[in-house]
Amino acid sequence: MERKQWNAIAGQIATPAYVFDLDGLRARTERIRSALAGRAGICYAIKANPFLTGPLMGAVDSFELCSPGEVRICERAGAGRERMVVSGVYKEAADLKHFFADGGPLPLFTVESERQLALLADLSGRYGCRMDVLLRVTSGNQFGMDKETVKGILRRQKLYPQLNFLGLQQYAGTQKKTAERIVRGLEKFAAFAAELEQEEGCRVQCLEFGPGAPVNYFHTDHYPGEEEILSALAACLDRLPFEERVVLEMGRFLAAECGVYLTRIVDVKENDGQKYCIVDGGIHQLNYYGQALGMRIPEILRLSGEDDGSAGQWTICGALCTVNDVLVRGYEAGELRPGELLAFLRAGAYGVSEGSALFLSRDLPAVYFYEERTGLRLVRGRTATDPLNSPAAVPVIGAMTGTDALARRTGVNDVVVEQ
Numbered sequence: 001m002e003r004k005q006w007n008a009i010a011g012q013i014a015t016p017a018y019v020f021d022l023d024g025l026r027a028r029t030e031r032i033r034s035a036l037a038g039r040a041g042i043c044y045a046i047k048a049n050p051f052l053t054g055p056l057m058g059a060v061d062s063f064e065l066c067s068p069g070e071v072r073i074c075e076r077a078g079a080g081r082e083r084m085v086v087s088g089v090y091k092e093a094a095d096l097k098h099f100f101a102d103g104g105p106l107p108l109f110t111v112e113s114e115r116q117l118a119l120l121a122d123l124s125g126r127y128g129c130r131m132d133v134l135l136r137v138t139s140g141n142q143f144g145m146d147k148e149t150v151k152g153i154l155r156r157q158k159l160y161p162q163l164n165f166l167g168l169q170q171y172a173g174t175q176k177k178t179a180e181r182i183v184r185g186l187e188k189f190a191a192f193a194a195e196l197e198q199e200e201g202c203r204v205q206c207l208e209f210g211p212g213a214p215v216n217y218f219h220t221d222h223y224p225g226e227e228e229i230l231s232a233l234a235a236c237l238d239r240l241p242f243e244e245r246v247v248l249e250m251g252r253f254l255a256a257e258c259g260v261y262l263t264r265i266v267d268v269k270e271n272d273g274q275k276y277c278i279v280d281g282g283i284h285q286l287n288y289y290g291q292a293l294g295m296r297i298p299e300i301l302r303l304s305g306e307d308d309g310s311a312g313q314w315t316i317c318g319a320l321c322t323v324n325d326v327l328v329r330g331y332e333a334g335e336l337r338p339g340e341l342l343a344f345l346r347a348g349a350y351g352v353s354e355g356s357a358l359f360l361s362r363d364l365p366a367v368y369f370y371e372e373r374t375g376l377r378l379v380r381g382r383t384a385t386d387p388l389n390s391p392a393a394v395p396v397i398g399a400m401t402g403t404d405a406l407a408r409r410t411g412v413n414d415v416v417v418e419q
């Protein structure tokens with residue numbers, strides 16, 4: 001979005017708020033698609049920004065979902081189950097069985113442990129469905145399984161006739177520093193697929209890989225840019241000795257650029273020579289990867305109020321009661337005034353969902369979509385959080401459905417599917 005578009009809409013926005021530029025989102029996704037040119041599918045990891053699930057419906061191939069809540073968001077946005085990849089370290093029968101019960105198509109599930117394997121085998125057996133699964137290979141953390149465990153499962157795959165071991169999933173971790181690292185990760189992943197074929201005789205039909213493609217948030221960041229990453233990925237996919245389907249699972253790289261976090265200056269002061277500006281938002285609503293105590297400076301637009309040219313170094317603080325609520329230190333600007341609107345750029349990923357939103361019971365920001373064709377659209381109003389922070393409003397356990405309550409009592413180590 002350009003300044004003239006901001007000038008046209010800034011007055012209509014109640015702060016704090018997020019604005020997601022859907023034209024920008026679609027343009028970026030289109031650039032990614034055309035750079036990959038059919039060499040790989042695109043899966044959007046909706047945790048980066050669940051609001052973009054609907055807008056990306058026609059632009060990506062599938063959606064990676066890690067919780068029952070994410071599944072519901074994806075269903076509400078109208079995605080068919082065949083476009084869902086149900087991932088995550090915590091899967092429970094009670095949350096999954098609705099997929100099986102109605103005999104419709106099943107999502108693609110990842111298997112992250114022996115326990116998850118038993119759970120999915122049990123569900124598919126009970127409901128008489130054959131289903132596709134991806135075995136998730138760990139990248140050295142609690143996610144997925146190590147290579148030996150994966151091989152062990154494949155060696156005894158005949159024990160699970162209902163499961164079709166379609167392929168592998170791996171998430172390499174986020175904000176990779178160089179394009180080379182991303183490429184090396186994908187190559188190693190494909191090499192493991194080749195090893196499975198040669199040593200175990202298992203044909204891997206799908207590699208679903210989270211490359212952790214980065215975004216430059218701060219003036220001091222030197223991550224590779226969009227073009228460099230895409231051309232490195234395209235070249236890698238061209239020479240990869242893997243003929244089957246590759247899917248790239250991405251969040252930040254798709255979503256960050258399209259989002260702006262808007263917050264209004266509500267007070268300014270000088271304490272012992274340090275200029276402070278207080279805004280109506282804060283660190284609970286803006287989450288840049290790698291930001292700590294406001295030490296790095298993201299790109300900020302002053303949407304109302306001209307810079308008077310005087311030199312000043314400002315500490316921009318949010319409205320929480322913690323000294324940690326510092327959005328930026330050392331922001332160079334002339335006089336800042338109450339009422340001015342600040343727009344923090346590249347806030348489309350993780351800000352809306354990762355903040356500690358309940359702290360101090362401040363309202364959740366409004367969320368707007370912007371498209372040149374339709375203009376500004378409010379898609380979530382400011383939402384009070386105080387009901388969630390007071391006992392009277394907390395749902396009681398008895399309000400759970402019978403099966404949910406029962407499922408909670410089955411214990412973490414037993415795989416039990418209730419009818």
Ligand SMILES: Cc1ncc(COP(=O)(O)O)c(C=O)c1O
Binds near residue numbers: 048173249251253
């Ligand atoms: C399994 C999986 N895939 C994809 C992603 C998206 O990562 P990024 O936002 O770095 O693209 C994540 C993020 O945590 C993830 O856990």
